[in-house]
Amino acid sequence: MRALVTGANGFLGRHVVTSLLARGVEVRALVRPAARVDALGWPSSVEVFRADLRASRELKGAFEGVDVLLHLAAVVSGGEDAQFAGTVVGTERLLNAMAASACRRLVLCSTFSVYDFSSTRRVLDEDSPLHQAPDVYARDGYTIAKWWEERVTRRFAEEHRWDLTVLRPGFIWGRDRGYLAALGQQFGRHHLVIGPLTRIPMTHVENCADVFALAATDPRARGQTLNVVDGPGERIWTYLSDYMRGSRQTGWRLPVPYWLAISAVRLGFATVFRRATKVPSILTPRRLEAMLKPLHFENRRLRETLEWSPPLDYQHCLARTYDAAPIATERSQAGSVADSKSPYKWRNRFSKSS
Amino acid sequence: MKAALIGAGQIAKQHLSCLKTLPGVELTAICDLSPAAAEATAERYGVGTWFTDHRAMLEKARPDVVHVTTPPTSHFGLAMDSLDAGAHVIVEKPATPTFEQLDRLVRRAQQAGRHFIEDYNYIFNRATQEILRRVEAGDFGAVTHVEVLICLDILGPDGFADPNSPHPALTLSGGAIADFLPHLASLAYLFVGPHRTAETVWAKRKSSVLPFDEFRAVLDAERGTATVGFSSNSQPDAFWLRVYGERMQASANLFETRLTFDGPRTVPKPLRPFFSGLEEGRAIRRAALATLLRKFKGPGTYEGLWELLGRTYGALSDGSAPPVTAIDVLAVNRIVEALKPKEHRQ
Numbered sequence: 219m220r221a222l223v224t225g226a227n228g229f230l231g232r233h234v235v236t237s238l239l240a241r242g243v244e245v246r247a248l249v250r251p252a253a254r255v256d257a258l259g260w261p262s263s264v265e266v267f268r269a270d271l272r273a274s275r276e277l278k279g280a281f282e283g284v285d286v287l288l289h290l291a292a293v294v295s296g297g298e299d300a301q302f303a304g305t306v307v308g309t310e311r312l313l314n315a316m317a318a319s320a321c322r323r324l325v326l327c328s329t330f331s332v333y334d335f336s337s338t339r340r341v342l343d344e345d346s347p348l349h350q351a352p353d354v355y356a357r358d359g360y361t362i363a364k365w366w367e368e369r370v371t372r373r374f375a376e377e378h379r380w381d382l383t384v385l386r387p388g389f390i391w392g393r394d395r396g397y398l399a400a401l402g403q404q405f406g407r408h409h410l411v412i413g414p415l416t417r418i419p420m421t422h423v424e425n426c427a428d429v430f431a432l433a434a435t436d437p438r439a440r441g442q443t444l445n446v447v448d449g450p451g452e453r454i455w456t457y458l459s460d461y462m463r464g465s466r467q468t469g470w471r472l473p474v475p476y477w478l479a480i481s482a483v484r485l486g487f488a489t490v491f492r493r494a495t496k497v498p499s500i501l502t503p504r505r506l507e508a509m510l511k512p513l514h515f516e517n518r519r520l521r522e523t524l525e526w527s528p529p530l531d532y533q534h535c536l537a538r539t540y541d542a543a544p545i546a547t548e549r550s551q552a553g554s555v556a557d558s559k560s561p562y563k564w565r566n567r568f569s570k571s572s
Numbered sequence: 573m574k575a576a577l578i579g580a581g582q583i584a585k586q587h588l589s590c591l592k593t594l595p596g597v598e599l600t601a602i603c604d605l606s607p608a609a610a611e612a613t614a615e616r617y618g619v620g621t622w623f624t625d626h627r628a629m630l631e632k633a634r635p636d637v638v639h640v641t642t643p644p645t646s647h648f649g650l651a652m653d654s655l656d657a658g659a660h661v662i663v664e665k666p667a668t669p670t671f672e673q674l675d676r677l678v679r680r681a682q683q684a685g686r687h688f689i690e691d692y693n694y695i696f697n698r699a700t701q702e703i704l705r706r707v708e709a710g711d712f713g714a715v716t717h718v719e720v721l722i723c724l725d726i727l728g729p730d731g732f733a734d735p736n737s738p739h740p741a742l743t744l745s746g747g748a749i750a751d752f753l754p755h756l757a758s759l760a761y762l763f764v765g766p767h768r769t770a771e772t773v774w775a776k777r778k779s780s781v782l783p784f785d786e787f788r789a790v791l792d793a794e795r796g797t798a799t800v801g802f803s804s805n806s807q808p809d810a811f812w813l814r815v816y817g818e819r820m821q822a823s824a825n826l827f828e829t830r831l832t833f834d835g836p837r838t839v840p841k842p843l844r845p846f847f848s849g850l851e852e853g854r855a856i857r858r859a860a861l862a863t864l865l866r867k868f869k870g871p872g873t874y875e876g877l878w879e880l881l882g883r884t885y886g887a888l889s890d891g892s893a894p895p896v897t898a899i900d901v902l903a904v905n906r907i908v909e910a911l912k913p914k915e916h917r918q
Contacts, residue, residue: 250736251735251736252735252736253736270736270737272736272737273736273737273738295730296730296731297582299581299582299585300582300730302609302612303581303609306606306608306609306612307606307608307609310606310607310608351615351616352615352616352618355612355615355616362612366608366612369608370608491868497868
C-alpha cells in the first residue's frame with residue numbers, strides 16, 4: 219500500500235509518516251517547495267514530493283500509484299483569508315487532482331472546532347451538532363477554514379464515490395507544543411485558569427498519528443467519522459501544572475470558575491462589545507465556549523470501530539513531551555549575532571554610549 | 573442599484589461589508605475561480621448567487637456596478653468585460669500592470685458612458701480629509717511640499733515574500749512595492765497635483781524573493797514638490813503623511829488616527845515650541861484612544877474605502893461626478909508609471 223501524506227513535515231504529519239512506515243505502508247510525503255526535511259530523519263524509502271497546494275500547477279503527479287490520501291495540510295497562521303485560501307482552496311485543488319487519478323481512498327484531518335459547542339449539552343461526540351451557516355462565519359478563521367474543508371471534502375467524496383474517513387482530533391499536544399488554548403489566558407508568566415477542573419479534549423501527537431495510520435489501513439474505518447481523543451482528558455489545572463513543570467516555567471495561577479467567566483464575557487458582549495467586530499477570542503462567548511466549555515469528551519466510537527486504545531498513556535506522553543529530546547529536532551534558524559560595531563562612525567556628542 | 577464582485581479575497585470583505593450598509597444597493601452576485609470561496613462569500617454576505625465564470629455572472633446577474641478585487645494582473649480583462657457588459661467598474665489598486673492597459677480601460681469607459689474608478693482609499697481617510705479641509709479653508713496658505721512614507725514589513729514568509737507560493741504582485745514591475753505605488757501617487761497628486769518630473773531610487777537591502785525592499789522618489793509637480801517612499805526595513809509599521817504649507821504643517825499616521833497640526837500661535841516666539849508640544853501631546857493622546865477603539869469596531873484602516881464607496885454610489889445614483897474621476901485615475905497612474913524602475917517604464 220502506498221499513502222500520500224499532505225502536510226507531512228508538520229507537527230502531526232511527521233509522526234503520521236513514522237506510524238505509516240511502522241505499519242509497512244510506503245509513504246509519499248507532500249511538502250512545500252521551501253520546506254526543510256533533512257532534520258526529520260526520514261528513511262530513504264520516503265518519497266518527497268514538493269508542491270504547494272495554493273499554487274503548484276501539477277498536483278496530479280503526486281497521486282501516481284497512490285492507494286490512500288491522508289490529507290493533513292492546513293494553513294493555521296495568518297489572517298482569516300490566508301487560512302481559507304490555503305486550507306479550503308488548497309483542498310479543492312488537491313481533490314481535483316485526486317479526481318483525475320485512480321486513488322479512491324481518503325482520510326481527512328478535521329478538528330473538534332467544527333462542532334457547535336454552544337449547542338452541545340454534557341457530552342460531545344460524533345452526533346453532536348456542527349456549526350451551521352451563516353453562524354459559522356462569526357467564528358475564528360481556523361474554524362471557518364476547517365469547517366469548509368470538511369464540507370468541500372464530503373462533497374467531492376460523494377460526487378466521486380470515494381471511501382472517506384473523517385478524523386476529528388481534539389487538542390493535539392507533544393514536544394514543543396505543550397501549551398494549549400484550553401489553558402485559559404496567559405499574562406506574561408501568569409495564568410488565568412478558567413474552569414480549572416474542566417477536562418481537556420486532548421490527544422498526544424504520537425497517539426493521534428497512530429489513529430491516522432490505523433484508519434488508512436483498516437477497512438473498518440471507511441465511511442466513518444471519528445473523534446480522536448486519548449480518553450476523557452486531564453483536568454486543566456493538572457495539565458497546566460505538568461506543562462509548567464515540564465517546561466520549567468514559574469508563575470501564578472489564578473483559578474476562575476467557568477460560570478463566572480462566561481457570565482462576565484456574555485455581559486461584556488451584550489453591552490460594551492455588542493457591535494464590535496474585532497474582539498479577542500477569550501472575550502467572545504461562542505469562542506470561549508469552544509475553548510473551555512466543560513463537557514464530557516467521548517472516544518467510544520473510535521474504540522469500538524477500530525478497537526483502538528492509545529499506545530502511550532498520559533505519563534508516557536509527558537515523558538515524550540518534556541524529557542530530553544529523544545529525536546532530532548530542526549535546528550534553530552536564528553541568524554548569526556549581529557555585528558556589534560556601529561556603522562555610525564560620526565555619532566554626535568549627545569549620543570549615549572552603549 | 574445592483575452590485576457584483578469578482579475576486580473573493582481579503583479586500584473583498586471590506587467592499588462587501590461596506591456595500592451591506594449602503595442604502596439602495598443590492599448585492600446580486602459574487603464570482604471567484606474557487607467554488608468554495610465564491611459560495612462561502614455569498615453565504616456570509618447574503619448574496620443571492622455565486623459564479624466561477626465572470627462572463628456568466630455578467631450575463632445572468634446584469635450588475636450596474638462591478639467591483640474587481642482579484643490580483644492586479646487579472647484586472648484588465650475582468651474590467652474590460654464588465655465595461656463591455658455596461659457596468660461601472662470599481663477596481664482595486666493597482667488598476668493594471670501597465671499604463672497602456674489603464675488608458676484603454678479609461679477610454680472604453682468613456683465610450684460606454686460608464687465610470688472607471690480605482691480605489692485610492694487613503695485619500696478618503698478622516699485624517700487626510702481633515703488636512704484637505706484645512707488646506708481648502710486657507711489655513712496652510714499654499715501647499716509647498718508633501719511627504720508620503722509607508723514603513724511596512726513585507727519580508728515575512730506569510731505574505732509577499734512567501735517562498736512557497738509566489739505572490740501575484742511579484743510580477744509587477746517593482747515587485748511587491750508596486751502594490752503600494754497608487755497609495756503614494758494618489759496622496760501626492762491630491763496635495764500637489766499632476767507631476768512634471770520624477771527621480772527614483774529602488775534598492776534591495778535584505779535577502780528575499782522580493783526584487784526590491786526600499787523605494788524613494790522625489791517629484792516635481794504642478795503645485796509643489798513631493799517625496800514618496802516605501803521601507804520594508806524600518807519598523808514599526810507606519811503610514812506617514814506630512815503636508816507642508818506656507819503657514820501650517822500637518823503630520824498623520826494613516827495606519828492609526830494620529831493627526832497633528834503646527835501653525836501660527838499668538839505667543840512670543842521663544843514659547844512657541846512649548847505650546848506646540850503641549851498641543852501635539854494632547855492630540856496624540858486623543859488619537860491613542862481613538863486608534864484603540866477603532867480596532868474593536870468598524871472598518872479600521874479601511875475607513876477611507878468605505879467613504880469612497882459611499883460617495884461613489886451616492887454619485888452614481890444622483891448622476892453627479894464620482895469622487896475619483898477618469899482625469900484623476902489617468903494623472904495618478906502617470907505618476908505611478910514615472911515611479912516604476914526605469915527599465916520597466918513605458
